[in-house]
Amino acid sequence: MAVGVAEEAVFAAADAVLARGERPTVERVRFELGRGSPARVGALLDQWWALLAQRLRGETRLPALPTEVAQAFVAVWQQAVLLADGVAEQALAERRALLETERLRVAAVENESRKAEAQTRQQVAAAQAAQQTAETRLADLERLLEQQQGRLEELQSRCTVLTDERQAALQEASRLRQELQAAQGQLIQERDSTATYVRGVEDRAHREIDRAREESRATTLQLKAAGKQHEQLRQRLDTALAQLSEAQQLAAAEAARAATLAEQLAKPVRAKRTSSKPVKRPKKPVVQT
Incomplete structure (x- = not known):
């Protein structure tokens, strides 16, 4: 109004x-x-x-009246x-x-x-306190977010490095697997070759022994008549026996070497080091006839 x-x-x-x-x-x-x-x-x-x-x-104030x-x-x-x-x-x-x-x-x-003003002041004070708390919390969250972002970037960088290392490890494992397969093939070939060689040596030794035995028996029959020839046959027999012993030792050495190679195949790193070395074949013993 x-x-x-x-x-x-x-x-x-x-x-x-x-x-x-x-x-x-x-x-x-x-x-x-x-x-x-x-x-x-x-x-x-x-x-x-x-x-x-x-x-x-x-x-x-009126005029005069009665x-x-x-x-x-x-x-x-x-x-x-x-x-x-x-x-x-x-x-x-x-x-x-x-x-x-x-x-x-x-x-x-x-x-x-006055009551409303006091209540309003209380509400304003509470709002200001809440605002200050929220601002403090926001600052803490922002710092935490920055730390998390830094940690995330570090983890991403580490993940990239680990991915590269994993790729390199996979390539190295593939190469070692190929080398292992090649070493296994080579070992099999060498084992087969060694076994063939040992069998050949044993066969020759057995043949020499058989021949020496035959010659020994023939020599025994002719011993009385040919003492000098008996001595030669005796030497040939000793030589054959020595060749047999050497062949047996060589076979044992080849068997030990095969066992050593088998152990090395179980260790890829040692197999890698030994795969590039040439395998020395044992020298064939010279059989004197």
């Missing part, structure tokens, strides 16, 4: 209410005006009551003044009651405002 209504408007509204035979009150004057705050209208209405008494006293009429008019005027004073007192009491009600309402509003 608008504040600052004109004094003349309030006075005119009060006169209109009084002209209708009603007592001018704050609510009736405001209703007549259609606007105005209760405090403003009440203050101006108090002034209107004070001016009303002056206006009524001014109207007693005594009876003048006394009657004075009595009526005094009665009107008394009534006006009663109305003024009632209006003042209503005004005081209205002001007290308004004061209580304003006090209640101020109290509610």
Whole structure:
């Protein structure tokens, strides 16, 4: 509702209410005006009551009248003044009651405002504390994120290195597997060759032994007649026996070498070192005939 209504408007509204035979009150004057705050209208209405008494006293200054009429008019005027004073007192009491009600309402509003302000301050303090906590937490999370990103980059770099190393290891394993297969093939070939050679040596030794035995038997029969020839046959027999012993030793050495190669195949690194060395074939013993 608008504040600052004109004094003349309030006075005119009060006169209109009084002209209708009603007592001018704050609510009736405001209703007549259609606007105005209760405090403003009440203050101006108090002034209107004070001016009303002056206006009524001014109207007693009349021309000379008959005594009876003048006394009657004075009595009526005094009665009107008394009534006006009663109305003024009632209006003042209503005004005081209205002001007290308004004061209580304003006090209640101020109290509610103070409570709301205190609550708002608490909420603002809590919000500021929460904001500070959130900012601290955010800073911690950002630092943690940076650390995690650094760790992730380090892990990615390490993963790349490990991938390269794994690829290199796979290639090395493939190469070692191929070398192992080649070494195994070579070992098999050498074992077969050694076995063939040993069998040949044994066969020759057996043949020499058989021939020596036959010759020994023939020599024994001719021993008495040919002592010198017996000595030669005896030497040939000793030579054959020595060749047989050498062949047996060679066979044992080849068997030990085959066992050593088999152990080396179980160790890829040692197989890698020994696979490039040439295998020395045993020298064939010279069989004297």
